[in-house]
Amino acid sequence: MPFLSYPRALELKNELRETNAEVITMENENYAEGISRFSSSCEKEAGAIVRVTSTDEVSKVVSFATKRHIPFVVQGGGFNTSGSSSTFGGIVINLSKMSQITVDPGAKTVFVQGGAIWEDVDKVSATFGLAIVGCTMNHTSVGGTALGGGYGWLTGRYGLIIDNLLSARLVLADGRIVTVSMTENPDLFWAVRGAGQGFGVTTEFVFKAYPQTDPVFGGLLYFTADRLSQIVHFANEFEERSTGIEGFLFGFTGSLLMQETVVFVVTFYNGSRSAAEKFFEPILSLKPVVNEIEMMPYPKMNTILNRAAEFGGRKSLGGSNIVLPLNVKSVEEVYRDFDTIMKTFPRVSESFVVFELLPYIELIKVPNEATAFANRGKYYNAASIFRWHDPELDPKMRSLQQDMMNKIGRRAGVARSEEMNQGVGVYANYAGHEANATELFGDNLPRLQTLKMQYDPDNVFKKWHDMFLHTSVH
Ligand SMILES: Cc1cc2nc3c(=O)[nH]c(=O)nc-3n(C[C@H](O)[C@H](O)[C@H](O)COP(=O)(O)OP(=O)(O)OC[C@H]3O[C@@H](n4cnc5c(N)ncnc54)[C@H](O)[C@@H]3O)c2cc1C
Missing domain, CATH: 3.30.43.10 (Uridine Diphospho-n-acetylenolpyruvylglucosamine Reductase, domain 2)
Structure with missing residues (x-):
C-alpha cells in the first residue's frame, strides 16, 4: 500500500x-x-x-x-x-476527542460518544446513582469493546454490553450517517451488536442503565501455586451457587514481588460485605499472600485491574473458553506450561492467563441468532495477554500463546461439551487474526456477509475481522 x-x-x-x-x-x-x-x-x-x-x-x-x-x-x-x-x-x-457522556436519569439511559473510555462512563453514570454494563478494565474504549459484544462485572446480572445497547449512530462506508435500533435500520442494528467494527464508524451509543447501590465487594488476591486445586474446586461450585451478582476471575501471572508464577483471584460481589464474605469464604480462608479486597464504589472496581495492562511493551491478546467443572490436573498443566514460559524468556513476567467466571445466566437468554454476536453458551471466556519486549520474540510469543489457548479450549472448553451446538466458543474481541470469520460468527456469518455486500461492498471495514476471510490460517 x-x-x-x-x-x-x-x-x-x-x-x-x-x-x-x-x-x-x-x-x-x-x-x-x-x-x-x-x-x-x-x-x-x-x-x-x-x-x-x-x-x-x-x-x-x-x-x-x-x-x-x-x-x-x-x-x-x-x-x-x-x-x-x-x-x-x-x-x-x-475518536479520542469524541468522549462526551450524557445521562438521562429519568429514562435511565446513558448517551456515550464513540471515543469515550469506560472509566468516564462509570464515573458520570455513578453521579446519578446508575451503572451500565462496562468493561472490567475501564481504561479500554467503549467503541472497540461494545461493538464486539462486551463483558463486565455486571454481565451476570444484565447480560452483555450489546444486550443493553438501545441505539447507535454510524458512519457507513459511503459516508452516510444512520441511526440503528430495533425500529430504525434493524438489520444493521443486528450486525452492530457483535460485529459493529465491520460495518462503519460508530460515533454515538445509547445504553440502558441500572440503579447501582454502592459499595461493592471486590479486589485482587495472590496465592502460591499450592492453593490452585482448592481454587479450582471453588470455581467448580461457582455456577451452582451464583445468583448472577457475583464474578470470579482466577489465573496466573509472573510476579516480581514473589519471584514465582502466582495464582491470582479477583472477586466481585454486588452486595453487602457479610453476604460477600459468606459467598467467597472458601477462597478467603485459603490465606492469600496478598489480599487487596475492600468495599468500594462500582467505578473503582473497574479500575483495579488496569495496572495489570498498561501501555508499553509488545503484547498479544488471545482467547478461548472453559466449561465447568474444570479438571484440576488440566488447570495445573496450564499453570506449569505458563510457568515454563515465564522462566524461559526475558521480561515476560507481566503476562497473564485468566479464566473469567462472569455468570452467563442473562447472556444465554438471548439466542445466538438474535444478534451478530455468536458466543453465547453455557461456558466462560478464558483469555491471556502475553507481554514481552524483544521484537525478535514476536513469532515465538504469539505461537506459545496460541498453543496455550488452543490447549485450554481442547481440554476444558466447549469442544469437549455435549452441548456442541451452542455458541462458537471464541469471543471475537479476544481473538486475533488466527481466527477466521466462520469460527467467530458461526451460523450468523452468511447474514453478516449479505449485509456487508449491502452496506460495505468494497469491504473497507475489514481490519478487525474480515468477514469474507473463511480460511483458517493455523
Ligand atoms: C487490557 C484489556 C482489557 C480488556 N478488558 C475487557 C473486558 O473487560 N471486557 C471485554 O468485553 N473486553 C475486554 N477486552 C477486549 C476488548 O474488548 C478489545 O481489546 C477491544 O478491541 C478494545 O477496544 P479499543 O477501542 O480500546 O481498542 P482499539 O484498538 O482502538 O479498537 C479495537 C477495534 O475496534 C474498532 N473500533 C474502536 N472504536 C470503534 C468505533 N467507535 N466504531 C467502529 N470501530 C471501532 C477499531 O477500529 C479496532 O478494529 C480487553 C482488552 C484488553 C487489551
Whole structure:
C-alpha cells in the first residue's frame, strides 16, 4: 500500500479546514503520541491521524478516503493487539476527542460518544446513582469493546454490553450517517451488536442503565501455586451457587514481588460485605499472600485491574473458553506450561492467563441468532495477554500463546461439551487474526456477509475481522 502522499495529506487538511478536526502528520510534534498503541508492536507509521470531533467530520474523512481508495482505520482506545486500529501509510480516524457522556436519569439511559473510555462512563453514570454494563478494565474504549459484544462485572446480572445497547449512530462506508435500533435500520442494528467494527464508524451509543447501590465487594488476591486445586474446586461450585451478582476471575501471572508464577483471584460481589464474605469464604480462608479486597464504589472496581495492562511493551491478546467443572490436573498443566514460559524468556513476567467466571445466566437468554454476536453458551471466556519486549520474540510469543489457548479450549472448553451446538466458543474481541470469520460468527456469518455486500461492498471495514476471510490460517 502506498504511503499517503504529501499532496493528498494537504488535500485532506483542506477538506477539513472549516471543521474542528485536527490532522496530524509525521512532521507534527504529537505524531508519536498519535501512533502509540497498547502494544508497541502495533505502532505503525500512519500517513495521517485525524482527531475528529463530530459525526459529520467522521463522515467527511470516510468519504475522502473511500473515494480515493485510501485505506483507513478507526482508533478507539488502541487496545487491539493484532493491529486493527493501526495502519502503515493510511489514515487513522482517532475518536479520542469524541468522549462526551450524557445521562438521562429519568429514562435511565446513558448517551456515550464513540471515543469515550469506560472509566468516564462509570464515573458520570455513578453521579446519578446508575451503572451500565462496562468493561472490567475501564481504561479500554467503549467503541472497540461494545461493538464486539462486551463483558463486565455486571454481565451476570444484565447480560452483555450489546444486550443493553438501545441505539447507535454510524458512519457507513459511503459516508452516510444512520441511526440503528430495533425500529430504525434493524438489520444493521443486528450486525452492530457483535460485529459493529465491520460495518462503519460508530460515533454515538445509547445504553440502558441500572440503579447501582454502592459499595461493592471486590479486589485482587495472590496465592502460591499450592492453593490452585482448592481454587479450582471453588470455581467448580461457582455456577451452582451464583445468583448472577457475583464474578470470579482466577489465573496466573509472573510476579516480581514473589519471584514465582502466582495464582491470582479477583472477586466481585454486588452486595453487602457479610453476604460477600459468606459467598467467597472458601477462597478467603485459603490465606492469600496478598489480599487487596475492600468495599468500594462500582467505578473503582473497574479500575483495579488496569495496572495489570498498561501501555508499553509488545503484547498479544488471545482467547478461548472453559466449561465447568474444570479438571484440576488440566488447570495445573496450564499453570506449569505458563510457568515454563515465564522462566524461559526475558521480561515476560507481566503476562497473564485468566479464566473469567462472569455468570452467563442473562447472556444465554438471548439466542445466538438474535444478534451478530455468536458466543453465547453455557461456558466462560478464558483469555491471556502475553507481554514481552524483544521484537525478535514476536513469532515465538504469539505461537506459545496460541498453543496455550488452543490447549485450554481442547481440554476444558466447549469442544469437549455435549452441548456442541451452542455458541462458537471464541469471543471475537479476544481473538486475533488466527481466527477466521466462520469460527467467530458461526451460523450468523452468511447474514453478516449479505449485509456487508449491502452496506460495505468494497469491504473497507475489514481490519478487525474480515468477514469474507473463511480460511483458517493455523
Ligand atoms: C487490557 C484489556 C482489557 C480488556 N478488558 C475487557 C473486558 O473487560 N471486557 C471485554 O468485553 N473486553 C475486554 N477486552 C477486549 C476488548 O474488548 C478489545 O481489546 C477491544 O478491541 C478494545 O477496544 P479499543 O477501542 O480500546 O481498542 P482499539 O484498538 O482502538 O479498537 C479495537 C477495534 O475496534 C474498532 N473500533 C474502536 N472504536 C470503534 C468505533 N467507535 N466504531 C467502529 N470501530 C471501532 C477499531 O477500529 C479496532 O478494529 C480487553 C482488552 C484488553 C487489551
